[in-house]
Amino acid sequence: MEIGIIGGKGDMGRWFARFFEMEGHTVHISDIDKGMSLDEMGARCQVVVVSVPISATVDVIEKIGPVMAKEALLMDITSLKAEPVAAMLSCADCDVIGCHPLFGPEVPSMNGYSFVLCPARTGNGSWLAWLKTLLQKNGACLVETTPEEHDRFMSIIQGLNHFNTIIFGMVMEALDTDIQKLKPFTTPIFEEKILIIKEVFSHNARMYSEILTRNPYLPAILDQYEQTVREIKHLIEIRDAYTLQKKLQNAGDRYPEMVKQNPGCTSVKE
Structure with missing residues (x-):
């Protein structure tokens, strides 16, 4: 089978x-001024994977979609799903599956990691079955959902999470914090946070900027974030420990013990 990857020179590509x-x-690669043209890729490849920055995804889909054969499969692996999936459905006549691998390029395999699928147009189901079989064979924990539900969940898992990291780092910058002077006093958790801040x-x-600015569900969450910061700040100012x-204890009751592996995953390879 011939598979095309647009953005194939990027880390995930x-x-x-x-x-x-x-x-x-x-595998055929297309990237900025490199590799196979999109017209040739659409004509030759049975499967095309779009792996470009979020802001470029729809533009790329609008170019590759119309040249895809009706019997082919068009996928994307960006961090948001509603906009890319809608674009693929609009621009292509072939099968469409939005994907989000919940791991980065630093991992050696997908074994044990969640892989989100948003089947949008699946014809007779053969492409969806092919993809599921391939991913499960390699140990991926499949999560099937709608693009909208995916983006709502990502507004917390990625949006709120990354926003908090960015605020942490920018406050340290505003305080003109000397990380080297802090080093003798750091805890393991603090060191881990510094590494995450450096990554972001x-x-x-x-x-990360595009994940935050392009998720339509995030602004409402940040309104709640802002309100919660004001409430906690007030309690600190009046020293109401x-x-x-009590707020910490009540909130803590909502958090079950997390398990590393998706509890619904049955395909992890030993």
Whole structure:
């Protein structure tokens, strides 16, 4: 089978190129001014994977969609799903599956990691069955949902989470904090936070910025964030430790013990 990856020179594009090649498929790459043209890719490839920055995804889909054969499969692996899936349905006549691998290019395999699927147009179901079989064979924990539900959940899992990290880092910058002077006093948790801040600020600033600014569900969550900060700040200012303690205990009751592996996953390889 011939599989095309648009954005194949990026980190995740390279990861999936290796993955499909190891599965025995012929992989063609298209990237900025490099590799196969989109017209040729649409004509030759049975499967095309869009792996470009969020802000470029719809533009790419609008170019590749119309040249895809009706019998083919068009997928994307961006962090948001509603807009790309709608674009794929609008621009292509082939099968459409929105995907979100919940891991980064630093992992050696998808074994034990969640992989979100948003089947949008599946014809007779053969492409969806092919993809599920391929992912489960490699140990992925499949999560099937709608693009809208995915984006709502990601507004918390990615949006709120990354927003909190960014605020932490920017406050430290505003305080002109000397990290080297803090080093002798740091705890393991603090060191881990610093590494995450460095990742967000230095290595993937564009990706994190687009995750925050393009999720339509995030602004309402940040309104609640702002209100909660004001409430906690007030308790700190008046030194009301008792009320703060009760709030922490009440909130803590909502959090079950987390397990690393998706409890519904049955395909993890030993």
